[in-house]
Amino acid sequence: MPLQHLCLFQRRRNEPFLNPHPCWRTLADIIMEKITEKQTEVETALSEISGCPMPQLDPRVLEVYKGVREVLSKYRSGKLPKAFKIIPALSNWEQILYITDPETWTAAAMYQATRIFSSNLKERMAQRFYNLVLLPRVRDDIAEYKRLNFHLYMALKKALFKPGAWFKGILIPLCESGTCTLREAIIIGSILTKCSIPVLHSSAAMLKIAEMQYSGANSIFLRLLIDKKYALPFRVVDALVFHFLAFRTDQRVLPVLWHQCFLAFAQRYKEDLSSEQKEALLELLKFHSHPQISPEIRRELVNSKTRDVEGQPPAAME
Template identity: 90%
Template sequence: MPKARRARGSGPAPALPLAEQILQDAAPRARGKRGGPGGAEEQGGDGGGDEFVDARLSRRILEQARRQQEELEAEHGPGAPAAPRQRSALLGPGSDSEDDEEWPSLEKAAAAAGRSGDYGGEVEVDPEDEKAIEMFMNKNPPLRRTLADIIMEKITEKQTEVETALSEISGCPMPQLDPRVLEVYRGVREVLSKYRSGKLPKAFKIIPALSNWEQILYITEPETWTAAAMYQATRIFSSNLKERMAQRFYNLVLLPRIRDDIAEYKRLNFHLYMALKKALFKPAAWFKGILIPLCESGTCTLREAIIIGSILTKCSIPVLHSSAALLKLAEMQYSGANSIFLRLLIDKKYALPFRVLDALVFHFLAFRTERRPLPVLWHQSLLALAQRYKEDLSSEQKEALLELLKFHSHPQLSPEIRRELMNSKTRDVEGEQAAAME
C-alpha cells in the first residue's frame, strides 16, 4: 500500500523515551484491514511507516537471547558479563572496545598457552650447552647503556644539528617543547607505569604521527612501562610507524626491555612475548631491530636465543626477509646463538636462492681451522642444512662438508650428516645431464 503523505508543516513525531518505546512495542496493536477504508489510520496513521516485529519473531529472538545467557552462565557462572560484541555496542562510538577486551583475552591466552606448551617464555636450559655457547661469546662486550641514555643521545644529536642549522639560517634557537605538552605526556607516563588493562590515553596513540616522536617517547620513560603497556605500545607503533622508524622502536625500546626481563626473571613475561610476536607484523624491521643486533652484540645467551627463536617457529615469515636474515647470520662473526637461529630458519623449508645456500656452506666451512670444541647446536644446524637442502648443494660443497666432519665430529649427529650428504643427488648433476643432451 502506498505510503500516506504527511500534511505540510507537520514536523517529525517527537522521539519517546526508550522505556516507553519498549512498552509500546510489547503492547498489542490493532491491525487494520488491507485495502479497507481508514486502513492507513488503523495502522498507525502513516500507512505502515512504523514497522514492528511480529509476536512470533519476538518470541524467537527472546528465546535465543535466553539460551545465550544460559550458556554464558553455565560457562562462567551466574552473573556472567555480556558478550564482547554486546559490550562493544554499549561502550559507544569512539571508545576502544578492543583495548578493553585485550587484557582478559591475554590472560586466557597465557593460561591456555601454558597448558598446551605453546608459550615459549619459559625454557629449561642445558648447563653444558650454555657453557659451550659462552665460549664463543664476546669477552669484551660494549657497555650496555640504559634506554634513556640511548634515546637522549639520539635526541641531543638531532637537536644540536637542527639548532645549528636554524642558527645559521635565522639566528634563532630551536623552540623547546610547550610546557603544556610536557605536562600531558608526564601524565601519560604515570598511566603507562601502572597500566594493566583498558583504554590507553589518546595522547599516546598519536605519538607515531609526530615528527619528534622519539623526543615525546622519551618523556614517557619506556623503561617504567608495565609489560601490558609495552604490548599495547608495540601494537600501536608496529601498525603506524614506517619500517625504518619501527626498527628504531624495536631496537631502542623493545629489545632492551626483553633482555632485561629475561636476565632478571630467567623467563619472559607473557605480554612481552606477545609484543615480540606482534612486532613481527613488520618482518624487515623485526630482523634489523631485534634479531641481527642481538647476534651482533656477541652477548646473546642460550636462554634468550631459545625464547626469541620460538617466535620464528610459530610465525609465518615471507621468504625474502628470511633469506636476507639467513645471509646476514651466515656472514657475521659466530657467537654461538647464531646456530639456533640458523637451524630454526632452515627448518622452515624455504626455497632458498643459491646465493644464500652458498653462504650457509661457507659459514660451516669457516670452522675448519677452529680449535675449540663446537657446541651441539652447531652440529644440529649443520644436520638441518644437510636434511633440508642436500639436493641443492654441489658435489664440491658436499665433499668439503664431508671433509669438515673429520675435523669436527659428533658421535650421534656426524654419522647422520654423512649419510644425508652421501645418499642424495647434487644440483650440478642436472646441469651435466642437460649439457650432455645438447
Template identity: 80%
Template structure:
C-alpha cells in the same frame, strides 16, 4: 395502487428509531466514519518489574559450568589453580612468566587463553654444558651497555644540535623547545602507562607515531617504567603506524632492551612481552634489523635468550625474502653460538632458498675447519638441518668439502647422520640423463 413494501431486516440504511430509508450518500458517510476507540498499546501495559536479567538459578548453572570447564582446562594443560604453586617446567621451550606479582588473571576468562598462559608460565631450562660451550664464543669484552634513556637522549641531542644550529643561522634565534604543557601531559601519560593493566590507552599516547619528534615525546613517557601490558599495547600501535625504518628504531631502542632485562631478571619472559615480540613481526624487516640481528651482533646473547626469541620464528609465518636476507646476514657475521639456533630454526621452515644463500651457509660452516675450540652441539644440529633440508640443492664440490669438514669437527652421533644425508642424495650440478632420440629421414 400497489402497496409499498418495507425493507426486511435492519440493514445499513435502516434507522433505529423509525421505518424510513436512508439516502445512499448518508449510508456511505456512515460507513467510512472512523470510530474512536480507547485502545492502549501493549508496550504501555508491561509491568515495571519486567527486566532482561538472568534469574538466580540460571546464573548459578552458568557459573557452575564455567568452573567445571576451567578445571578441565587446568588438568589438560597442566595449569595450577593457585598463583603460589610452582610453575610447570619444560625443557628448551619458549618461556614467559608473569613478572608482575600484583596482576591477577580473571578466573572465568581462563578458558579463552588457557593454552597460551600454560605455555608462557613454563620456565626454560638450558643444558649447563651447552651454555658453557656458547659462552666460549661470546665477546669477552662487550661494549658497555647503555640504558634506553641514554640512547634516546643521545639521538635527540644530536638532532636538536643539528637542527638548532641551522635554525639559529637562518633566523638568528635558537630553536624553540617543547611547550611545558606538552611535557606535563606526557609525564602524566608515563605515570598511567607505568600502572596500566588493561583498557583504553590515553589518546595523547596514540598520536605519538604521527609526530615528527616522536622519539623526544616518547622519551617523556619513560618507556623503561612501562608495565608489560603497556609495552604490548605500545608495540601494537607503533608497529602498525610507523614506517619500517622508524619501527626498527622502536624495536631496537625500546622493545629489545626491555625483553633482555626481563629474561635476565626472571629467567623467563613475561607473557605480554612475548606477545609484543610476536606482534612486532607485523613488520618482519624491522623485526630482523631491530631485534634479531642486533642481538646476535652484540656478542652477549645467552642460550636462554636465543631459545625464547627463536621460538617466535617457529610459530609465525615470515616471508621468504626477509628470512633469506636474515640467514645471509647471520652466516656472514662473526659466530657467537646463538647464530646456530636461529639458523636451525629458519632452515626448519623449509623455504625455497636462493643458491646465493645456500652458498653463504656452506661457506659459514666451512670456516670452522681450523677452529680449535670445541663446537657446541647446536652447531652440529644446524649443519644436520642444512643437510636434511637442502641436500639436493648443494653442489658436489660443496658436499665433498662438508664431508672433509666432518673429519675435523666430529660429533659421536650427529656426524654419521650428516655424512649419510650427503652421500645418499643427488647434487644440483649433476644433470639427469635423458634418452636420446634420433630422427630418421
C-alpha cells in the same frame, strides 16, 4: 664616582645598562651565557640522536605527557590515553616518547605500545623503536626473571607485523652484540617457529648471521630459520656452506648446537648443493665429528642428488 659604582647605581634605577667596555661583564651575564651554551649543547646532542632538530616543547605538552607517563607506569588493561595513540603521527615522536619514560611502563603497556607503533610507524622508525625500547626491555626481563613476561612475548610477536624492522631492530643486533645467552636465543627464537615470515627477510637474516663470528645463540637462530624449509636462493645456500666450511681450520671442540645446525642444513638443502660443496662438507666431518650426529650428516649428503649433475631437474628457487 668610580665607573663600577656608577654601573650599579644605574641598575638600581632600572635604567638600561650599557657596558662601557666589551670586556666588562657582570656575574649574571657570565651565568646566562653558560646556561645558553649548555642548553645549545643538549639540543645539539638530541638532534644528532634523532636525526632532526629538537623543537622546544610547550609546557602544556610536557604536562600532558607526564600524565601519560603516570598512566603507563600503572597500566594493566583498558583504553590508552589518546595523547599516547597520536605519538606515531608526530614528527618529534622520539622526543615525546622519551618524556613518557618507557623504562617505567608495565609489560601490558609495552604490548599496547608495540601494537600501536608497529602498525603506524614506517619500517625505519619501527626498527628504532624495536631496537631502543622493546629489545632492552625484553632482555632485562629475561635476565631478571629467567623467563619472559607473557605481554612482552606477545609484543615480540606483534612486532613481526613489520618483519624487516624486526630482523634489523631485534634479531640482528642481538646476534651482533655477542652477549646473547642461550636462554634469550631459545625464547626469542621460538617466535620464529610460530610465525610466518616472508622468505626474502629470512634469507637476508640468514646471510647476515652466516657471516658473523660464531656463537651458540647464532647457531640456534640459524637452525630455526633452516627448519622453516624455505626454497632458498642458491646464493643463500652457498653462504651457509661457506659458514660451515670456515670451521675447517678451527681447533676448538665445537658444541652440539653447531652439529645440530649442520644436520638441519644437510637434511633441508642436500639436493641444492653442488658436488664440490658436498665433497668439502664430507671432508669437514673428518675435522669436526660427533658420534651420534655426524653419521646422520654423512648419510644425508651421500644419499642425495646434486644440483650440478646434467639430466636432473633444477632445484626450486625463489
